[in-house]
Amino acid sequence: MSVRVRFAPSPTGYLHIGGARTALFNWLYARHVGGTFILRVEDTDAARNTQEAVDVILSGLRWMGLDWDEGPQTGAADGPSKGDRGPYFQSQRGEIYKRRVQELKDKGLAYDHEGAVKFRMQREPVTIPDLVVGDVVRELTDREKFDPDFVIVRSDGQPVFHLVNVIDDLEMAITHVIRGEDHLSNTAKHIALFKAFGVAPPQYAHIPLILNKDGSKMSKRDTGASLSGYVEDGYAPEAVVNYLCLLGWSPKGNREVVPIKEVVELFDLPHILRHNARFDLAKLHWINGEYIKQMDASRFGQLAQEALGKAGVVTAGFAPDYVAAAFATAKEKIKQFREIPSFTDFYFKDEFAYDAEAVAKSFTAENKPRVEKLRGAFAALTTFDAATLEQALKAVSAELGVKAGALVAPVRLACTGRAVGPSLYHLVEILGRERVLKRLDAALAKMG
RNA sequence: GACCCUAUGGUCUAGCGGUUAGGACACCACCCUUUCACGGUGGGAGCCCGGGUUCGAUUCCCGGUAGGGUCGCCA
Numbered sequence: 040m041s042v043r044v045r046f047a048p049s050p051t052g053y054l055h056i057g058g059a060r061t062a063l064f065n066w067l068y069a070r071h072v073g074g075t076f077i078l079r080v081e082d083t084d085a086a087r088n089t090q091e092a093v094d095v096i097l098s099g100l101r102w103m104g105l106d107w108d109e110g111p112q113t114g115a116a117d118g119p120s121k122g123d124r125g126p127y128f129q130s131q132r133g134e135i136y137k138r139r140v141q142e143l144k145d146k147g148l149a150y151d152h153e154g155a156v157k158f159r160m161q162r163e164p165v166t167i168p169d170l171v172v173g174d175v176v177r178e179l180t181d182r183e184k185f186d187p188d189f190v191i192v193r194s195d196g197q198p199v200f201h202l203v204n205v206i207d208d209l210e211m212a213i214t215h216v217i218r219g220e221d222h223l224s225n226t227a228k229h230i231a232l233f234k235a236f237g238v239a240p241p242q243y244a245h246i247p248l249i250l251n252k253d254g255s256k257m258s259k260r261d262t263g264a265s266l267s268g269y270v271e272d273g274y275a276p277e278a279v280v281n282y283l284c285l286l287g288w289s290p291k292g293n294r295e296v297v298p299i300k301e302v303v304e305l306f307d308l309p310h311i312l313r314h315n316a317r318f319d320l321a322k323l324h325w326i327n328g329e330y331i332k333q334m335d336a337s338r339f340g341q342l343a344q345e346a347l348g349k350a351g352v353v354t355a356g357f358a359p360d361y362v363a364a365a366f367a368t369a370k371e372k373i374k375q376f377r378e379i380p381s382f383t384d385f386y387f388k389d390e391f392a393y394d395a396e397a398v399a400k401s402f403t404a405e406n407k408p409r410v411e412k413l414r415g416a417f418a419a420l421t422t423f424d425a426a427t428l429e430q431a432l433k434a435v436s437a438e439l440g441v442k443a444g445a446l447v448a449p450v451r452l453a454c455t456g457r458a459v460g461p462s463l464y465h466l467v468e469i470l471g472r473e474r475v476l477k478r479l480d481a482a483l484a485k486m487g
Numbered sequence: 488g489a490c491c492c493u494a495u496g497g498u499c500u501a502g503c504g505g506u507u508a509g510g511a512c513a514c515c516a517c518c519c520u521u522u523c524a525c526g527g528u529g530g531g532a533g534c535c536c537g538g539g540u541u542c543g544a545u546u547c548c549c550g551g552u553a554g555g556g557u558c559g560c561c562a
Binding site for chain 2: 047051081132152178189191192201204219223245247248250256287294295306315316317324328432433443450451
């Protein structure tokens with residue numbers, strides 16, 4: 040029987056980073072075994088669920104590159120979908136649930152209770168076979184000993200999570216349920232429900248949770264909990280996905296940066312770790328830098344362009360070669376596309392403010408004659424490329440008896456407005472003589 | 488309160504009875520250097536505690552502690 044797994048999020052308006060990893064692990068397993076990855080929307084709480092909330096999930100999964108074989112194509116509950124086990128929105132499956140609840144009633148396993156319908160839960164402990172954790176024997180809690188039965192249909196007629204989740208997994212022929220460990224205890228209920236329907240439950244794999252850096256539970260309010268935050272900050276999706284793979288799973292062999300294709304080959308359920316992991320932004324940051332280094336120029340340019348757009352920097356009027364050259368000087372320097380504006384905006388703006396602290400340090404009376412001399416040297420150059428510029432600057436500094444840095448700092452500030460940025464010689468070459476001399480003049484006017 | 492899961496440096500992890508306990512991120516120092524970043528070298532830092540089992544436990548068992556989860560007419 041071929042493997043069928045699903046990611047079944049509830050559209051709450053954002054995609055939790057833990058949910059994103061659950062989706063990823065489901066996808067990885069499906070791709071590893073050549074199975075089917077299904078997306079199902081658990082929108083039973085109609086009041087809270089909107090098409091926009093569903094779109095957040097769809098776009099998040101697409102951003103990560105997790106394609107699904109069955110499921111909705113748009114955020115509309117009654118919109119198009121692919122797969123023959125639909126509908127893939129729970130809000131569209133009311134008739135199925137009604138029929139199944141009747142089945143339980145007919146079997147004497149469900150009964151009406153103050154307007155709601157309750158399931159007659161078994162009183163004995165339930166053994167949960169789990170591919171990650173092993174066999175878990177779930178005893179009844181004190182409250183459950185008092186009354187183990189639980190509501191499966193609310194008094195307003197709405198079926199509850201445990202019921203619909205099981206029915207859908209059953210009807211969609213799900214073979215492996217890969218989900219967060221927060222569902223482990225509840226799995227006893229699910230297994231009992233499957234048994235009640237006369238069907239063998241799927242195999243379970245409960246994966247550890249992702250906690251905050253300090254070990255506390257990551258809830259929607261915590262920074263970093265939402266996938267969209269990483270999209271906004273300009274992380275490369277492949278880096279985020281790679282990092283997520285490393286939380287609760289290991290490629291072994293002391294490897295960290297592993298292409299997703301290889302992860303698909305290596306991934307398997309029994310190798311998933313059993314303990315929770317904490318989310319470490321610093322490591323994601325580093326991985327992102329690694330991916331940026333490997334990235335080809337066109338992909339880098341595309342992501343850089345997006346980052347500049349968000350910062351309101353317009354590159355439209357500049358030649359493609361100029362833009363590409365400008366980006367190239369930032370590529371080896373940044374670890375996050377959020378840094379792009381501060382590394383490249385001066386290429387596209389003639390008006391900019393100088394960093395105040397750097398002004399105090401570099402735009403000094405002492406530096407003025409030095410910069411004037413260098414300006415003269417730059418103006419006299421016959422070729423204006425990085426190598427020549429470096430030579431010229433070093434010649435001037437030698438003549439003046441100062442270190443190269445004494446000239447570099449004020450020139451950098453004059454050309455970029457900042458103390459930190461791309462290689463000075465390269466950025467000066469790209470800006471070109473005309474712009475550079477103009478910027479040096481403007482800076483000289485402020486010195487002394 | 489009951490039930491369930493978990494426990495290797497600050498963090499992510501390798502390890503699956505005998506290892507100088509390995510790697511990565513982060514941190515510190517130095518080198519390289521036009522800033523930053525990269526790169527290089529070196530460094531500090533770990534098997535939660537207590538009992539067993541065993542010739543020998545980080546590794547197996549039990550207890551404790553700690554963290555997380557569940558016990559809803561939320562999902």
